[in-house]
Amino acid sequence: MAEEAAAGARRERRDVQRNMERVLQAAQELFAERGPDVKMEEVARRAGVGVGTIYRRFPSKDLLFAAVSEAACQDTRHCLFQAADHAHDPLEKLRAIILVQYRQSVRQAALIDLRPDPADAPADLDHPGLYASLHDLLAHVIASGQRQGSIRSGDPLMLAAICLALLSPHTVQNLSRLVDDDVDAAADHVIRFLSAGLAV
Amino acid sequence: MAEEAAAGARRERRDVQRNMERVLQAAQELFAERGPDVKMEEVARRAGVGVGTIYRRFPSKDLLFAAVSEAACQDTRHCLFQAADHAHDPLEKLRAIILVQYRQSVRQAALIDLRPDPADAPADLDHPGLYASLHDLLAHVIASGQRQGSIRSGDPLMLAAICLALLSPHTVQNLSRLVDDDVDAAADHVIRFLSAGLAV
Amino acid sequence: MAEEAAAGARRERRDVQRNMERVLQAAQELFAERGPDVKMEEVARRAGVGVGTIYRRFPSKDLLFAAVSEAACQDTRHCLFQAADHAHDPLEKLRAIILVQYRQSVRQAALIDLRPDPADAPADLDHPGLYASLHDLLAHVIASGQRQGSIRSGDPLMLAAICLALLSPHTVQNLSRLVDDDVDAAADHVIRFLSAGLAV
Amino acid sequence: MAEEAAAGARRERRDVQRNMERVLQAAQELFAERGPDVKMEEVARRAGVGVGTIYRRFPSKDLLFAAVSEAACQDTRHCLFQAADHAHDPLEKLRAIILVQYRQSVRQAALIDLRPDPADAPADLDHPGLYASLHDLLAHVIASGQRQGSIRSGDPLMLAAICLALLSPHTVQNLSRLVDDDVDAAADHVIRFLSAGLAV
DNA sequence: CATGAATGAGCCTTCATTCAT
DNA sequence: TATGAATGAAGGCTCATTCAT
Numbered sequence: 001m002a003e004e005a006a007a008g009a010r011r012e013r014r015d016v017q018r019n020m021e022r023v024l025q026a027a028q029e030l031f032a033e034r035g036p037d038v039k040m041e042e043v044a045r046r047a048g049v050g051v052g053t054i055y056r057r058f059p060s061k062d063l064l065f066a067a068v069s070e071a072a073c074q075d076t077r078h079c080l081f082q083a084a085d086h087a088h089d090p091l092e093k094l095r096a097i098i099l100v101q102y103r104q105s106v107r108q109a110a111l112i113d114l115r116p117d118p119a120d121a122p123a124d125l126d127h128p129g130l131y132a133s134l135h136d137l138l139a140h141v142i143a144s145g146q147r148q149g150s151i152r153s154g155d156p157l158m159l160a161a162i163c164l165a166l167l168s169p170h171t172v173q174n175l176s177r178l179v180d181d182d183v184d185a186a187a188d189h190v191i192r193f194l195s196a197g198l199a200v
Numbered sequence: 201m202a203e204e205a206a207a208g209a210r211r212e213r214r215d216v217q218r219n220m221e222r223v224l225q226a227a228q229e230l231f232a233e234r235g236p237d238v239k240m241e242e243v244a245r246r247a248g249v250g251v252g253t254i255y256r257r258f259p260s261k262d263l264l265f266a267a268v269s270e271a272a273c274q275d276t277r278h279c280l281f282q283a284a285d286h287a288h289d290p291l292e293k294l295r296a297i298i299l300v301q302y303r304q305s306v307r308q309a310a311l312i313d314l315r316p317d318p319a320d321a322p323a324d325l326d327h328p329g330l331y332a333s334l335h336d337l338l339a340h341v342i343a344s345g346q347r348q349g350s351i352r353s354g355d356p357l358m359l360a361a362i363c364l365a366l367l368s369p370h371t372v373q374n375l376s377r378l379v380d381d382d383v384d385a386a387a388d389h390v391i392r393f394l395s396a397g398l399a400v
Numbered sequence: 401m402a403e404e405a406a407a408g409a410r411r412e413r414r415d416v417q418r419n420m421e422r423v424l425q426a427a428q429e430l431f432a433e434r435g436p437d438v439k440m441e442e443v444a445r446r447a448g449v450g451v452g453t454i455y456r457r458f459p460s461k462d463l464l465f466a467a468v469s470e471a472a473c474q475d476t477r478h479c480l481f482q483a484a485d486h487a488h489d490p491l492e493k494l495r496a497i498i499l500v501q502y503r504q505s506v507r508q509a510a511l512i513d514l515r516p517d518p519a520d521a522p523a524d525l526d527h528p529g530l531y532a533s534l535h536d537l538l539a540h541v542i543a544s545g546q547r548q549g550s551i552r553s554g555d556p557l558m559l560a561a562i563c564l565a566l567l568s569p570h571t572v573q574n575l576s577r578l579v580d581d582d583v584d585a586a587a588d589h590v591i592r593f594l595s596a597g598l599a600v
Numbered sequence: 601m602a603e604e605a606a607a608g609a610r611r612e613r614r615d616v617q618r619n620m621e622r623v624l625q626a627a628q629e630l631f632a633e634r635g636p637d638v639k640m641e642e643v644a645r646r647a648g649v650g651v652g653t654i655y656r657r658f659p660s661k662d663l664l665f666a667a668v669s670e671a672a673c674q675d676t677r678h679c680l681f682q683a684a685d686h687a688h689d690p691l692e693k694l695r696a697i698i699l700v701q702y703r704q705s706v707r708q709a710a711l712i713d714l715r716p717d718p719a720d721a722p723a724d725l726d727h728p729g730l731y732a733s734l735h736d737l738l739a740h741v742i743a744s745g746q747r748q749g750s751i752r753s754g755d756p757l758m759l760a761a762i763c764l765a766l767l768s769p770h771t772v773q774n775l776s777r778l779v780d781d782d783v784d785a786a787a788d789h790v791i792r793f794l795s796a797g798l799a800v
Numbered sequence: 801c802a803t804g805a806a807t808g809a810g811c812c813t814t815c816a817t818t819c820a821t
Numbered sequence: 822t823a824t825g826a827a828t829g830a831a832g833g834c835t836c837a838t839t840c841a842t
Contacts, residue, residue, distance in 0.1 A: 015842085049806070051807085053805075055833090056805070061834090115374075116377060155389075157378055158378055161378050162390065162393050165365050165366050165368070166365050166366075168368070168371070170315065170370070171364075174316055174361055189358050190362065193362050240816065251824080252818085252822090253822085253824075255816095261816065261817090415820095416826065439810090440811080441811085449828085450827060450829055451813080451828085452814080452829070455814080461812070515774075516774060554789075554792075557778055559793070561775050564774065566762065566766075568771070570715070570765075571765035574761055575761050578761050589762070615801090619801095619802085639835095639837085640836080641804090644804085650804050651839095652838095655837095
């Protein structure tokens, strides 16, 4: 009987979890496509659940958006750091970072928050922000490139912020459009541009 | 008496015009500060008129926003072209463009629309877009720089789009923050960066 | 023209005021009949306006209820004090108070708040409470009756609170029902009870 | 094996009963403290069961509230009649009744329904009401006191209703507050008031 | 039988837009 | 023509109730 109960609980928990995954999935798609103005009912419909089900886990629309955005940022952050880790010299790291960010931006434009001060981020999320992480990462890479002489001198923070501008979803989309939505080609152009601009 | 009536009409017309100027002024300030979510009543209050007066000239909020945004873009466009005209060689033109755009962005962040495809722009405005103008201008400048040898080779459209990224209000604000909100200093950094990246 | 404007304003203001009176009237009737659970839409319908009109003056349902309740209490308070003033000796004052309260209670049961601590009263109303006023008034009357020997000794506050119990809308309705909803007859019984006492 | 099954069934039935007792206990506590607005989920949580378990026995929230309220009233009724039975003369009976009711009211304010016509009571409960019982009891006591000369003349029903007013939970709480929440002291005041009367 | 996640009608509230004055 | 009160559709959120497990 204890086993049965445990099995029931396990099964139930799995269903619940799948439901929440569908909610997050639906919310991510819709928010990514059309920003935070999507209606809760629409998210619910796309997820195949009732609105109440969403509110059970996310007490307000803002928190749902924050959760979705945070997840997207976490994921992106993870990919960025991993890509940077796998590359060996600073310019290679830059390349890898750019490529990853360009690929991420395609499907998550409205979610990836590269503003330094997301004023509307709920305070209780202790949101470190993708911006800060990426800025740090870039500054670190640039500084190390400067030490080994492969990147030209200049304030690493400022140079990093300039690179960041070329990684915003908005920029990504603009550039992609110029090469017929070929994200990799767009990234390539930026990489070459930065190489010229940053390299000694 | 005919004269009186005419004078009255003229006077009235002048009042009307002044009213509209105040509406546009108020709308510009508020939309620039806080984006399109400002309430119509607040715009009316700031302009010192009733909401009905706004609706007489602008049948919908979107059209008011579009008008304000369009005006800001026209103004910016004018300044940009003028600045470019006054400079003599391509790199100088670039510098001038950057400086102007940085100064404009400070007070009009939410109005300057540098997206190539303002999806939410009302179709009936035939919005040429500041983006297109600026893109063209930059491409033109870059191409001419390439012809005379002062700017490195590469697709001018792509290079212009990359420059554009460094001119988005968002980027302007990020960079400004890094130099204590000194817009000119931020512009200077970007100019130097582009000089290194673009110059032969 | 100044006159015209002034006349327009005056007329308009009169209409607005009449609208608000109808809102208050509707709210009073409904809240008095069925308590605070009445729907805003129903209040609006009964007042012949849209919900937005109510919200223009009363930013929340609670504030509307508070306003209505406060108005009813103010009115009742006024009548009570006036009645007490017009009577000459303490027992007459008591009679007058009872009669007034009984008449008021018939149509305002759910609004007259005789609880000492209306926990749900919005703090910003500085709600002195009808309870406190009435308690004070009764205690004052009783004390003066005791001084002149027409009312038996005992803690005036406690005696006043006991009288208060006989004046609660709930009690009023119960007693009225026993004499076929004749409020005056019910008040009469209470007056005789208080005058003569129960025990021999 | 039949025995086992029987034992199992018995055991199960016992569990069911204990569950319902916990539900009633929880509901009583919460409804008594905070009225009918308590959420079903909270009742379930306090009872240590799921909401479904409550709904199995009480098809609606109203019925649960009615059951709890009815139980409280039954209990109170029982105590009142017992107390009255143990006293010997009418004034003593009155005293006993008051004391009991005051003690009951402390923990069950929101449950003890002394309204003659609980309009919101579900019709299918055939709710006799504590009010009717208590009214009858008081009238009976008063009438017998009048017959033996220890209580002054007057309509027993009306006099009983007046006494009833002094026994409402609301009154009980008000008076108790005046003597620092000492319920027995408050009851004492009322007893003396009823015994001696207010006027000289 | 117990559980508690899911449901969705219903409520409060907001704000772009209209229109009587 | 200007006004701003009025409108009411729309959206966020709650919670009694149901039902799959």
